[in-house]
Amino acid sequence: MTALPKFEVTRRWFLASLGSAAVVSGFLPNSAYAAVPAVPPLHGGYSPTMWYTVHGDGKIVVHVPLAEMGQHVGTALARIVAEELEADWEHVEVVHVDPDPKWGYMITGGSWSVNQKFLLLSRAGAAGRTAFIEAGAMMLGAAPSECSARASRVVFGDKSVSYGDIVSAGAITRTFSEEELKGIKLKPPHERRLLNGAFAARDIPAKVNGQAVFGIDRSVEGMLFARPVMPPTRYGSKITSWSDARAKAVPGYIRTVEIEDPSDTCQGWLVVVAEDWPAASEAVELLDVQYQAGSSSQIGEDAIIAEGLRLVNQPDGGSLFYQSGDVSELASPDAFEAVYITHTALQMPLEPLNALVWHDGDLWRIHTSDQHPSASHPLVARALGVLPEKVAMESSYLGGGFGRRLFCEFIVPAALTAKAMGQPVKLVFSRTDDSKLCQPRSPTVQLIRSRTNGDGTLASYEYRGAAAWPTHAQNPAFLSDAVDKKGKIDAFAISGADHWYDAAVQSIRTMRNEVAHDVFLPGYLRSVSAGYTTWAVETYIDELAYKLGRDPAQYRRSLLTKQGRNSGEAPQSVGGAQRLRDVLDKVIAKSGWADRSQLADGEGMGIALGTGQERTMPTWSATVARVAVDRSTGKVSVKRLVSVVDAGVLVHPDGALAQVEGGMLWGLSLALHEGTEFENGLPRDLNFNSYTPVRMQDVPDVEIEFVANDHMPVGLGEPGVITVAPAIGNAIFHATGARLRELPIRPDAVLKALEV
CATH class of the missing domain: 3.30.365.10 (Aldehyde oxidase/xanthine dehydrogenase, molybdopterin binding domain)
Known part of the structure; x- marks a missing residue:
């Protein structure tokens, strides 16, 4: 066989490889890269x-x-x-x-x-x-x-x-x-x-x-390339035998390393090492590996959802996140109850997972794209069996994070391979490798029930949500005490359920889905828990409004009276629910909400409110979606999204606009286009041929207005995501009378809801 030309996988090579094969060779990278910027003395x-x-x-x-x-x-x-x-x-x-x-x-x-x-x-x-x-x-x-x-x-x-x-x-x-x-x-x-x-x-x-240095761009002298061989399950897989006889025929192939990992991150892992990444990638496909798969190889999405349903039907289960008033009133048999479900979603950052590790004197040096080096640093030190001060990490730009790079466990196999080889190793994951090692947003089940007074005010409100807890899995030191001091809480699995609507009695409980934890390492996807809790809360409030014969926007307004803890506090939430009411009023006017009865047949408008990830740092937002529904196919087309956002002072207005625009499109994508389900311990959809984020032809008109004020600046990376899905779901109901309680919203689900 003719030896393959040696070249390095970098961001530019990766992006070029996505285009026509006929022009890829024109984009092969140079051997030199911009130096990693250093802090001046x-x-x-x-x-x-x-x-x-x-x-x-x-x-x-x-x-x-x-x-x-x-x-x-x-x-x-x-x-x-x-x-x-x-x-x-x-x-x-x-x-x-x-x-x-x-x-x-x-x-x-x-x-x-x-x-x-x-x-x-x-x-x-x-x-x-x-x-x-x-x-x-x-x-x-x-x-x-x-x-x-x-x-x-x-x-x-x-x-x-x-x-x-x-x-x-x-x-x-x-x-x-x-x-x-x-x-x-x-x-x-x-x-x-x-x-x-x-x-x-x-x-x-x-x-x-091209001067910017991303994780995948870095190179050092003597560097080898590697690709992992992914086991059939994240946990519990064991290699029973393997052979690289066929892989040895690949020019540039060096060896396969069986990973022995003291940190227990890599369970049943092999890593193929070669002179360049294409050779490593080809050799991976030629290995003959036999496994004893972990027990999660028998678990799929249905089992995770079933466990979630079991958990939320336990009134006193889980941990208490918030409670007020006489909770004995929650047991009323005339309460209106609804259950909401979201399925697995992946971060899928464009830059594949990668890490370069080398030994430099008495230091282990790490170069990667990392959102959370304070967590990666001790993990890698533990895997290498050295003190943390013997590990030095470099920074670089990230070609997408979205939460996937908040726990960079993929550095561990790179470090252990470099240790085994005695040379610098750049480990690069393929897209399917990345998806198999995913840290997804967990499937969730959420039950909400409430009673209303004669004027429609909430006499009682109860929320129970079940999901995998990312903080429990990744950063357990950041868990907080339940309000009744009975157990711990992952706030990142429940925030957003504690809304700003008035309710005389409230109980909000969160349950950890252990079946999900047996299958995957739960992660933080852009918008974190608010991406699903707001879907449930805002869909429920909409259902309640229609049940009471009230306009959904005006009904929300009636519940935002800035009472008690909803009055807010300095410095982040000054104004409280009044500011949420203000953005609601603005979006009503901006979107033409009053004229929604004039829409064409099959079209509808829906509204949703959001307050960012946490009550302690709310970003007040209101979104109206206009959709068209094809009753014959169930296809939903979003025609327009209008959002009004109060984020306090805008430090970088252009960046703020880009953040909200990108967030809204991700919210649209999560609502209608992307998502997967676990099958036999792994996600069903591993690449963009079947995992299908929103495409350009599906992007609607997007209009965003920021409220000008001098309040404390708050977050903008995630709030744009959270109101879009419930606004779309509520618009579908307005257009057709079909109520969707499950994400993502697929055409077959719309058709089924239309039958009801």
Whole structure:
């Protein structure tokens, strides 16, 4: 056989390989790649805090400890610093720092980034402004109170001095204690010049011209390539025999490593190593491997759903998430009850899972695309049998995360293969490998029952939800106590069920589905629990409105009276349910809700409200969907989506719009187009031929309006997702009278509901 030409799998090669085979060879990558950006030494300039450094040439380098995965987080965080620093935006650069304990706990997810860093970085910027004004005033012969800062300069009358000149002169040495930073005075909102303004993200040019370094782009000298051989189940599989006799005929094939994993991450794993990835991939297909499959090989989606149904029908089962009022009233036999189901959904990030590991002196070095290095770091150290300080991780851009890279267990087989080979190894998963090792959004079952008073107000409201708990599986230290102190709770499996509607009596319980945990490692998919709890809550409220003969929008409005805990609290949820009512009013007007009776036959409009992932950080949103339903085929076409969002201050408006747009399209995709089910311990749909996210021809008109205010900025990565599916389901009911209680909504389910 003729030897295959050696080349490296990178993002550019991967994207090119998706196109026509006739032109792929024109896109093979060069052997050199852009270097991974390093943090400049802090002593090279002035750093009032560790979060940024101002250099003598005026350059301001902001250190960002969060992962960039398309959301332009570096630009957003740098903008917060620059606003309070009174920096010239053209002087600001962004550096994504490598993981290090000094940066604190490193995780990018939950729509937390801007919200959790806003005050920290605002104070850091304000500290720098204070220090520069003090030092600049001395150089200008003035009192600090007579000076101001603007565009990286300290100004006194018609005289000024630049930040760069102040640093070069060595005139600035001020440091700040933690207490001083907490007490520092920030600018009033009316003096902001950068936030809420239009500007381009700093990372766009590098992504366009190919300089940006993604996980799959990195290479080191002597690197080998590898692809895993996936076992028939995630848990419990054992290799009974294997042979690489046929694989040895593949040019470039080196050997197959049987993984012995102290962390128990890899159960029944082999990894094929070769001189390049195509050779490794071909050799995987030629291995002869016999397994004793784990017990989950007999489990499918039906068993997981059946267990969920069993759990939610236990009134006092699971753990108590929230309770108020006299819960004895919940047992009333005249309550209206409904059950909602969602099926398995995968993250499917475009950049395949990959990790490069090599031994460098006394350090193990890791390069990968990672949303949560603070979790990956100790896991890899445990697998390698070394102290955590002997493992160093590099940062890179992510070619999609969506929650799949919040627990990067795929680094473990790469590390153990590199250890076995004694050489650097880049492990790259195929799409089907990735899907088999999935961390899906769990199938869920949710039961809601309530009683209403004569005026339609909620006399009692009860929610019970069963799902796999991602935090229990991945980060058990982050579980919280149940409100009755009986057991633990994974808030990421239940948030969103604690809505902002008024109810005199409430009980919200969450159940962990152990059958699901036996089959897969549950993960966090964009929007996390709110992606399914809001589907249930907003579909239920819609059903209740129709049952009472009320307009669904006006009925929701009547339940948002800002009473008790629904009044909100500072700083994140100031205004409470009133702000949710405000976005509802705006979307009613913007969408033409009042004219929905004039729609053509088979068309309908539906509405849904959402408040982001958590009550402690709500992003208020209201969405109206207009759909057309083909009664003969059950096909649902979404014609228009209109959403109004109140996210407080928009640090990066262009990024905010992109986040909500992308989220809404993902919500549409999860509602109608994508999803899978487990069969024999693995997802049924492993690639994009049968796992079918929304296509371009199915994208409707999307209209988004942001509410302008000066409230605390909250999250935007996930809220766009959550209201779309219930709005579509409610629109289908308005169009046809067919009520759908299961996601995704397939044409055959619509036809079945039409029969009812």
